[in-house]
Amino acid sequence: MSMAEAVLQGEIRAISRLISKIENGEPDALEQLKQLYQHTGNAVVIGLTGAPGAGKSTLTNQLISNYLEKGFKVAVIAVDPSSVFTGGGVLGDRIRMPQVHKNLYIRSLATRGYLGGLSKAIGKTIKVLDAAGYQRIIIETVGTGQSEIEIRNFAQVVVVVNTPNMGDDIQTLKAGIMEIGDIYIVNKADLPEADRTVSDLIKMSQIVGPKHGGWMPPVLKVIAADGTGVPELVAEIEKYYLYASSAGVLSMNKLAMAKNELMEELKEAILAEALQKLQENGKWEECSSQVAKGELDPWTGAEHLLKCLKQ
Ligand SMILES: Nc1nc2c(ncn2[C@@H]2O[C@H](COP(=O)(O)OP(=O)(O)OP(=O)(O)O)[C@@H](O)[C@H]2O)c(=O)[nH]1
Ligand SMILES: [Mg+2]
Incomplete structure (x- = not known):
């Protein structure tokens, strides 16, 4: 039985383990959540x-x-x-x-250690418990x-x-x-x-x-x-x-929640992709040190990086 199936059966150990995976940001948690979503x-x-x-x-x-x-x-x-x-x-x-x-x-x-990701952990934890x-x-x-x-x-x-x-x-x-x-x-x-x-x-x-x-x-x-x-x-x-x-009201809220959730996931995915590209071509380091030396302001720097991404 997969972890998601065990969660659907209401097995406490599986629920706890999945929530821990969510807390730790383990990618495997997403696979389980995808299976659970339709049951929420x-x-x-x-x-x-x-x-x-x-x-x-x-x-x-x-x-x-x-x-x-x-x-x-x-x-x-x-x-x-x-x-x-x-x-x-x-x-x-x-x-x-x-x-x-x-x-x-x-x-x-805990609020500690999440660096702003806590709200995402809450959203996912709710889905596990709901399912x-x-x-x-x-x-x-x-x-x-x-x-x-x-x-x-x-x-x-x-x-x-x-x-x-x-x-x-x-x-x-x-x-x-x-x-x-x-x-x-x-x-x-x-x-x-x-x-x-x-x-x-x-x-x-x-x-x-x-x-x-x-x-x-x-x-x-x-x-x-x-x-x-x-x-x-x-x-x-x-x-x-x-x-x-x-x-x-609930369906309106649902739409707002869906947008919020998609936005958060999208932000993270886009940022990860962008940073990877900028690190690979060296632009990230180059631009950062220019800003650090005072040769470039961070706003122009960000515009410059965005342009690099579009090339
Ligand atoms: N007199 C009185 N005291 C209460 C009542 N309800 C809670 N308390 C007391 O208020 C204090 C705080 O209660 P908690 O339930 O821990 O409050 P909380 O909002 O969860 O606190 P945090 O999680 O620290 O933000 C405790 O000492 C409780 O016993 C009440 O109805 N009357
Ligand atoms: Mg309390």
């Missing part, structure tokens, strides 16, 4: 994003429990290896193990919008996790985050000022107005620490997904 497109990908310490991992654990209870196969991708997952409380202890329940798979992808039959894939990322990882490129449902007492810092949220979320939550609603934060967020979302031709992102109060508000959050996630499917 069934998972709902949920992005959880928010400031460090907002409670994303705690909330992820709650979502895991909720979805497992509903009988879903759930996978989690943590783009932050420091996050700790309990497996949705399936085991009592906090445990850093990927496999604590037969319907659960947890994987961390392996995980129906809900949760991605935890720190940051909102400006970070290297643009969660919107991967997730069909984006949940932005806020906390009370943002006080004057609410200014820092501004339009940027109000554009990325499909659902906003105020986690740690057991703390004071939660209601004020909720009403601030509602005001801001009213200024931005409905998204995607009619969806008004709801603002929910949640206490991830004890699960309060989690069933309501799950209901909103599912509701948004249905809305987005029927309103054509």
Whole structure:
């Protein structure tokens, strides 16, 4: 049985090995992914994003429990290896193990060492998990919008996790985050000022107005620490997904994701080919040392190299 076939059977070891190959950039991974691609497109990908310490991992654990209870196969991708997952409380202890329940798979992808390739690794990892039959894939990322990882490129449902007492810092949220979320939550609603934060967020979302031709992102109060508000959050996630499917938002996003993915692959392929050619004919070294010596500026240098490629 090929690795791809084993992944399709949902074999954990094959899934883990393939994701490692993706992480390491092994070319063989692409051959497996090509076989898996036609089996993808069934998972709902949920992005959880928010400031460090907002409670994303705690909330992820709650979502895991909720979805497992509903009988879903759930996978989690943590783009932050420091996050700790309990497996949705399936085991009592906090445990850093990927496999604590037969319907659960947890994987961390580290930001270190990827040199900008992390987002590609995420995209491919999602495809593996989707093909392996995980129906809900949760991605935890720190940051909102400006970070290297643009969660919107991967997730069909984006949940932005806020906390009370943002006080004057609410200014820092501004339009940027109000554009990325499909659902906003105020986690740690057991703390004071939660209601004020909720009403601030509602005001801001009213200024931005409905998204995607009619969806008004709801603002929910949640206490991830004890699960309060989690069933309501799950209901909103599912509701948004249905809305987005029927309103054509998902197919629009799919086209944007396809373009993004093709662009990334193409950039890499074109660059590799170009560099190889320029290295073979010596132009790369020649031009680089001219720029280094100050005989040539890098802009003219790049134009010159481009001309060489066209010859
Ligand atoms: N009071 C209160 N504390 C909470 C709640 N949810 C999470 N916390 C606490 O907030 C802290 C951060 O929680 P995490 O779930 O690790 O937050 P995170 O957003 O994943 O953090 P990073 O991954 O480091 O960005 C922990 O000490 C949690 O126990 C809540 O609902 N109420
Ligand atoms: Mg975390």
